[in-house]
Amino acid sequence: MKTVRLLILALFAFSNASIAGTPEPSNGIAYPQGWQDWATIAVSHRTDNQTLRVIIGNDIAVQAARSGDTRPWPDGAIIGKVVWKDGALDHWPTAVVPAQFVHAEFMIKDAQQFPDSGGWGWARWVGDGQTAFNEGNGACMACHTPVKANDWVFTKPAMLPATAPKPEHIP
């Protein structure tokens, strides 16, 4: 595994890592492209550290979440968690809304590529500059150990209406 990660790092170093605005890999994992446009899987509000989160997924993860195919999640699924500090809304004081952006973190499912970390790659990019977290999987997996039996995932996909509301006659 270490060799694979070093290889990925090396490929970055000798190729395009210098493209402006491309964050460095985190734990050997390349920055997921276009996550800002991914669909919602759930939301959460952590009252212990005063943060709001949206849990998003790439197409494979969203498909899996909606069809209940999450034990285990399929290879290729990427789950993202986008985190903001709690803030206040001027005109609705009892609403908690996003203030500063904290970080975006990702679990990348690939049972073959990540046999030593639960079948997942774990990555995080911190702050406005998207600084790569590179201290390894340890911290991530320690926190997620209580949900090891849930394929290491805390998130339960939020319910969506059971009706299939995609009328074909509306363009």
Added chain:
Amino acid sequence: MKTVRLLILALFAFSNASIAGTPEPSNGIAYPQGWQDWATIAVSHRTDNQTLRVIIGNDIAVQAARSGDTRPWPDGAIIGKVVWKDGALDHWPTAVVPAQFVHAEFMIKDAQQFPDSGGWGWARWVGDGQTAFNEGNGACMACHTPVKANDWVFTKPAMLPATAPKPEHIP
């Protein structure tokens, strides 16, 4: 305006409104197609009525939110609010997460089509069966009046990292 709404209703009645799974129009507004896949604009937690929300948008709304083009929001923008009751997470008791789905509600911007309701059409579909709310704009606009000067919108788009992290070399 009333004529336009009646016309829209009539078009539905005489066309495809009977397609299985197609919710009826709400306040004369057709069900937005595919909102489940829209990108996130913000999230919120209303502590007064114990609900969590994700605020999503169609492409025009998301583009406007990210470029700050929201005074006013452009014609064609649709902002959606997806609402769940507060729930608990088994393995992280201090996290508030989505339980029952409550409703999905939408503001549809079209200054020409909706001159009498702040340039917005207001629609809501309730519960798992997506029952159309058809009591008019009154209730919606009464609640949103405090943000009339903000083009009737409570939501401040959540901050995303300023870096433009869409590396071209990652497929």
